Amino acid sequence: MKKSHIDLSLYLVTEESIDIVNLTKIISESIAGGVSAVQLREKNNSSLSFYRKAAALKQVLNELSTPLIINDRVDIALAIGADGIHIGQDDLPLSVIKQMVPEEMIIGVSVSNLKEALEAERDGAGYIGVGSVFPTKTKQDATPMAIRELEEICRSVSIPAVAIGGINADNIASLTDKGLAGAAVVSAIMNAKNPREASTSLLERIKVFT
Amino acid sequence: MKKSHIDLSLYLVTEESIDIVNLTKIISESIAGGVSAVQLREKNNSSLSFYRKAAALKQVLNELSTPLIINDRVDIALAIGADGIHIGQDDLPLSVIKQMVPEEMIIGVSVSNLKEALEAERDGAGYIGVGSVFPTKTKQDATPMAIRELEEICRSVSIPAVAIGGINADNIASLTDKGLAGAAVVSAIMNAKNPREASTSLLERIKVFT
Numbered sequence: 151m152k153k154s155h156i157d158l159s160l161y162l163v164t165e166e167s168i169d170i171v172n173l174t175k176i177i178s179e180s181i182a183g184g185v186s187a188v189q190l191r192e193k194n195n196s197s198l199s200f201y202r203k204a205a206a207l208k209q210v211l212n213e214l215s216t217p218l219i220i221n222d223r224v225d226i227a228l229a230i231g232a233d234g235i236h237i238g239q240d241d242l243p244l245s246v247i248k249q250m251v252p253e254e255m256i257i258g259v260s261v262s263n264l265k266e267a268l269e270a271e272r273d274g275a276g277y278i279g280v281g282s283v284f285p286t287k288t289k290q291d292a293t294p295m296a297i298r299e300l301e302e303i304c305r306s307v308s309i310p311a312v313a314i315g316g317i318n319a320d321n322i323a324s325l326t327d328k329g330l331a332g333a334a335v336v337s338a339i340m341n342a343k344n345p346r347e348a349s350t351s352l353l354e355r356i357k358v359f360t
Numbered sequence: 361m362k363k364s365h366i367d368l369s370l371y372l373v374t375e376e377s378i379d380i381v382n383l384t385k386i387i388s389e390s391i392a393g394g395v396s397a398v399q400l401r402e403k404n405n406s407s408l409s410f411y412r413k414a415a416a417l418k419q420v421l422n423e424l425s426t427p428l429i430i431n432d433r434v435d436i437a438l439a440i441g442a443d444g445i446h447i448g449q450d451d452l453p454l455s456v457i458k459q460m461v462p463e464e465m466i467i468g469v470s471v472s473n474l475k476e477a478l479e480a481e482r483d484g485a486g487y488i489g490v491g492s493v494f495p496t497k498t499k500q501d502a503t504p505m506a507i508r509e510l511e512e513i514c515r516s517v518s519i520p521a522v523a524i525g526g527i528n529a530d531n532i533a534s535l536t537d538k539g540l541a542g543a544a545v546v547s548a549i550m551n552a553k554n555p556r557e558a559s560t561s562l563l564e565r566i567k568v569f570t
Contacts, residue, residue: 196450197432222407225434229456240406246439 156217156233156256157186158277158312158332160353163221164190165288165340170206176345177207181214183349185339186332189236189258191221204230219258224250234258236279239266244273260314262295267303267311275309279334282315283325288336289315297328304329319348322355332356366427366443366466367396368487368522369542370563373431374400375550380416386555387417391424393559395549396542399446399468401431414440429468434460444468446489449476454483470524472505477513477521485519489544492525493535497547499525507538514539529558532565542566 162185164173177188190207192200204220208230211218217233220226224247227235234256235247247257256276261267270278280303282292292315304311310331317325318338325333333356342348372395374383387398400417402410414430418440421428427443430436434457437445444466445457457467466486471477480488490513492502502525514521520541527535528548535543543566552558 197447197452198450201452201456223435225438225452225460228435228460229452237407240408242407242411242435242439246411250435250438 156219156276158310158334159356160185160349161187161189161312161314161332161334162339162349163314163334163336164188164192165336166192166194168340170203173203173207174210176340178210178214179345180339180349181211181216183346184353185216185349187217187219187233189219189221189334191236193222197223197226201226201229204232208232217256219256227251227255234276236260244270244275248274258312261303262292264299264303264306267307271307271309277310277312277331278303278307279312279314280304280330281313281334283313284316284318284321286316286337297324300325300330301328317352319351319355322352366429366486367542368520368544369566370395370559371397371399371522371524371542371544372549372559373524373544373546374398374402375546376402376404378550380413383413383417384420386550388420388424389555390549390559391426393556394563395426395559397427397429397443399429399431399544401446403432407433407436411436411439414442418442427466429466437461437465444486446470454480454485458484468522471513472502473509474513474516477517481517481519487520487522487541488513488517489522489524490514490540491523491544493523494526494528494531496526507534510535510540511538527562529561529565532562 162180190204204226208218219234219236220232221236222241236258238260258277259270259275260279261270267278282294285294312332312334313325313330314334317333317335339345339348372390400414414436418428429444429446430442431446432451446468448470468487469480469485470489471480477488492504495504522542522544523535523540524544527543527545549555549558
């Protein structure tokens with residue numbers, strides 16, 4: 151397993167438009183259950199709402215010594231002093247972002263094939279999010295990749311790779327021994343009746359990744 | 361008329377999602393007709409598309425010695441070295457943006473009443489956009505303000521004020537002698553058959569502002 155300075159083993163990506171009170175509750179419980187990093191993703195919110203939620207969440211996560219990574223919006227990441235920024239293939243180019251953020255701010259890139267993975271590594275990504283590995287309701291247009299492609303990507307890059315897309319307690323074991331540094335999940339924790347137990351259950355299975 | 365270091369007398373705000381070729385054509389013609397500043401506004405585009413359009417437009421506007429102001433997205437303004445950033449009441453707070461951008465980057469703020477105008481000035485806005493002054497299709501939820509309120513705002517702040525909202529060649533003359541530094545228009549130029557003539561026609565009437 152390739153390591154980054156941020157522990158990405160169980161990486162929670164938030165669901166859209168949950169109010170900060172509920173979000174804080176879910177995230178705090180999931181961290182108690184083993185979540186090691188959090189990504190705030192708000193695609194349909196105003197800049198002000200996104201900023202306020204990010205600033206509030208950063209305070210909570212500082213108390214819990216857990217890094218906060220902001221999806222897409224470099225300005226919001228800079229404004230709240232986030233630990234990282236996560237971009238997709240339709241966001242600002244990685245090479246441009248590298249010029250704008252402090253060196254210690256990790257930049258993660260979503261990739262769906264080997265070419266994108268190699269480009270991300272070449273341009274200085276701190277980690278890659280690889281997927282979707284399974285069918286997912288969060289991104290319904292995403293076609294799941296073959297597990298051998300996931301393995302090839304992990305073998306081909308020297309930065310940490312995190313699997314994402316439809317991962318849950320039932321399928322996570324199939325990601326064992328693929329060279330992953332962790333798994334990123336949305337619904338499996340965000341929609342769980344008990345986010346703490348759901349996280350612990352996922353984490354137990356993730357331990358076999360190494 | 362209060363002046364800023366950027367000439368805001370005829371301030372073109374772009375319409376959503378016009379491809380860069382057509383956008384460049386309309387903007388170049390409108391500048392030939394008298395447009396003095398351009399704001400790029402893309403609320404529904406991906407970060408990558410917005411960035412690419414902004415970067416291309418910045419090159420065009422550099423050639424034409426016309427400033428480019430980016431709506432909302434501070435990261436994109438920083439990435440392309442824009443001349444300014446324009447924010448609304450739902451964007452990142454002005455006080456936060458002031459910490460993130462170079463001093464020479466002008467920050468404009470949309471205000472719809474005296475309270476917002478005074479707050480914008482207090483927090484360091486370089487100019488305010490006041491409106492909507494007339495009914496507009498661009499922002500259909502905007503209620504036009506009374507002209508006496510516009511006058512009161514212009515009297516109450518010492519930064520330049522630009523009127524916005526439904527301004528066209530037929531109604532612009534009614535903005536005379538209200539203390540405005542200029543007028544911002546969208547449709548009256550973007551949807552004109554001849555953007556150059558439309559701009560000249562507006563500019564002639566703006567000259568009576570002072």
